Amino acid sequence: MKPKTIIKIIVDVIMTVLFIVCMGYHLTENKTHEWLGTILFALFILHHILNFGWYKSIFKGKYTAVRVIHTTINILVTVDILLIMASGIMLSRNVFAFLNISAGMLGRRLHMISTAWGYILMAMHLGLHWGMAVAMSRKAICRILKRPPKPTLAGQIIGGVISLGISVYGIVAFIERQLPERMFLLIEYAFFDFYEKPVLFYGDYMAILVLFAAIAYYEMKLTRFISNKTKKTVKVEDNSKEV
Numbered sequence: 001m002k003p004k005t006i007i008k009i010i011v012d013v014i015m016t017v018l019f020i021v022c023m024g025y026h027l028t029e030n031k032t033h034e035w036l037g038t039i040l041f042a043l044f045i046l047h048h049i050l051n052f053g054w055y056k057s058i059f060k061g062k063y064t065a066v067r068v069i070h071t072t073i074n075i076l077v078t079v080d081i082l083l084i085m086a087s088g089i090m091l092s093r094n095v096f097a098f099l100n101i102s103a104g105m106l107g108r109r110l111h112m113i114s115t116a117w118g119y120i121l122m123a124m125h126l127g128l129h130w131g132m133a134v135a136m137s138r139k140a141i142c143r144i145l146k147r148p149p150k151p152t153l154a155g156q157i158i159g160g161v162i163s164l165g166i167s168v169y170g171i172v173a174f175i176e177r178q179l180p181e182r183m184f185l186l187i188e189y190a191f192f193d194f195y196e197k198p199v200l201f202y203g204d205y206m207a208i209l210v211l212f213a214a215i216a217y218y219e220m221k222l223t224r225f226i227s228n229k230t231k232k233t234v235k236v237e238d239n240s241k242e243v
Contacts, residue, residue: 008050015043019122020209023115024201026192034088034095041085048078065223070128073216077125080118087111105188112190116182123209127216163214170211173204 018040087110089096090103181187
């Protein structure tokens with residue numbers, strides 16, 4: 001594996017962990033929350049520098065249904081992270097307090113909406129690359145165990161059942177954590193239980209991440225399947241016309 005690829009993976013893993021931790025604002029001090037958010041944004045910039053090739057090719061080549069989904073989610077994630085950082089600076093009482101910006105309710109609402117949408121979009125962004133991540137993990141594990149990196153039917157079934165179970169719980173957590181209300185500004189404030197155990201909070205958000213990563217992953221598989229089937233149908237029809 002190339003050093004640049006390893007760096008990309010490390011950056012993405014740290015970003016994901018930091019995003020989950022930052023969602024638990026009530027479980028950290030405000031100052032800690034702001035610094036973690038600032039580090040997350042710095043890694044976000046590094047992530048885009050490492051993947052700058054994607055921007056260079058955005059106007060090149062043909063746009064298939066799969067590529068449209070990829071591009072749309074990537075752009076939405078980018079815009080949303082910028083909104084999260086902008087609203088975070090507006091609300092800052094520590095790291096960016098020297099800017100003396102007072103956004104009030106506007107900044108609070110923007111931060112609540114953008115973080116809720118951002119978390120879902122981040123999970124879907126991960127889901128688009130889930131197949132590649134699983135394949136790379138399987139190769140690494142098989143290399144350690146000295147086994148051929150060929151997926152077994154039993155392993156795929158077990159993995160599917162586990163993902164389904166977590167996703168079902170993710171639906172419950174998604175509703176109970178009031179993410180739909182926050183995404184569409186149906187509430188004015190995000191309500192937190194300051195006495196809950198961190199393991200329960202982060203467990204819920206991990207389940208929500210798995211849920212939307214799975215949605216994006218299987219949506220991509222379905223879109224690719226339909227596109228391939230359409231291409232085969234068109235090819236058969238073209239061949240029949242030639243005959």
